[in-house]
Each structure stands twice: as structure tokens, then as C-alpha cells.
Amino acid sequence: QVQLQESGPGLVKPSETLSLTCTVSGDSMSSHFWGWIRQPPGKGLEWIGQIYYSGSTNYNPYLRSRVSISVDTSKKQFSLKLTSVTAADTAVYYCARRLGAIYFDFWGQGLLVTVSS
């Protein structure tokens, strides 16, 4: 069974960089995409971006200027960086495995990140 676990700080100051890591178990990471999705309080799901195991990336066009996703297959991890955060970036952040037909079959439990001074 594939399992994903998000980790990182739960509190980030405005204008700083949010950095999260997702650790994968039960899968080699090869031949799959790995994505980040978030859910602001009281709102719906928003796709942030994804990375192929080889390192190629795709980002939400509305966040592209601030987002970076990287992968380390040797550690079975992929990471998210979101720069210049504001209160609007407060959300539960999920990592997930994306299959070829562009859907997400396994998700992490989610990590609440609050942007506040």
C-alpha cells in the first residue's frame, strides 16, 4: 500500500518561504507523477503543481511565479517551496500520487500551514 506523509513547519511568517516535504513509502516513485494540492480554510481543493520522478515539473499558472517542486528519489521524497507567502496561503497542504490519466489515487493526511506573524 502506497503511503505519503507531509512534514514541515506549521507556522510561516508573511513574506517568507513555505517549505514542505512529502515522504513516500510502498512505492519506488518511478514512472509516476507526484503532486501538491492545498485547501484553504472553508474553501475547496486547489492544485499547486506536480513533478515527474525524472524531475520535470508542471505548476498552477496562478502560482507559477512563486512555486518550486523538487524530487529526491533516493530518499523517496519530493518537496514544495512557495515564496513570498501571505495569509491567503494558509491552508492544509496535501501531497499525492498522480496517475497517467491525471488523477490522484493516494494522498497524505495533510498538514495545516498557517501564515502569520
Place this chain on the structure above:
Amino acid sequence: QSVLTQPPSVSGAPGQRVTISCTGSSSNIGTGFDVHWYQHLPGTAPRLLIYSNNNRPSGVPDRFSGSKSGTSASLAITGLQAEDEADYYCQSYDNSLSGYVIFGGGTKLTVL
């Protein structure tokens, strides 16, 4: 404002059938991109319910079914149970702005 439009809420009594609609446009569902559905309980990981319009992953009861036509899709739940009370999201892909994954705004299902 989400690219895919869902009703904010639906409700039904135990045993009844409910449907949740997901309306897109010619740059996403109407172009032929598949629609997928997730069930989400607060504080838990979203669960894949339907993939590629009408396919159920292993372990999902056949009370859940999906369909797609034109620029819209629907999720149907028959034999409603109390445990079905959750938020439901549709998801697809949009080929504008170099392409990106899109979600509906979510629908809260209340079992009366």
C-alpha cells in the same frame, strides 16, 4: 471561483439516491478530458471515488457511479448511508494557460 462548478450542497434521506453535478467548459470536460471524483471528510485524506468518468477503484462500493456528457459530469450515490455524509469534489484538466489540473468547488452531502 472554481473552473468546475458544483452545487454547494445536496441532501437526501437514508436509502435515497442523490446526484452531484460538475459543469465545465470547452477547455476542459468539453475537450474530452476525463472527470474524477473524490470523497473528503474533514481532517482526513481525500479518497478517490471515481476515476476516468465512470470507474471505481478497488474497495469503493458500487453504490457510487459516475457519468460524463458534453461539458458536464455527474456523481450518483444510491442507497444513501449515514457514512456517505462528506464533501465531494470533481476534478479534471484544463488546456488553457499551458494546461493545469482543476477541481470543482466541492459539494457538501448531508444525509438527513
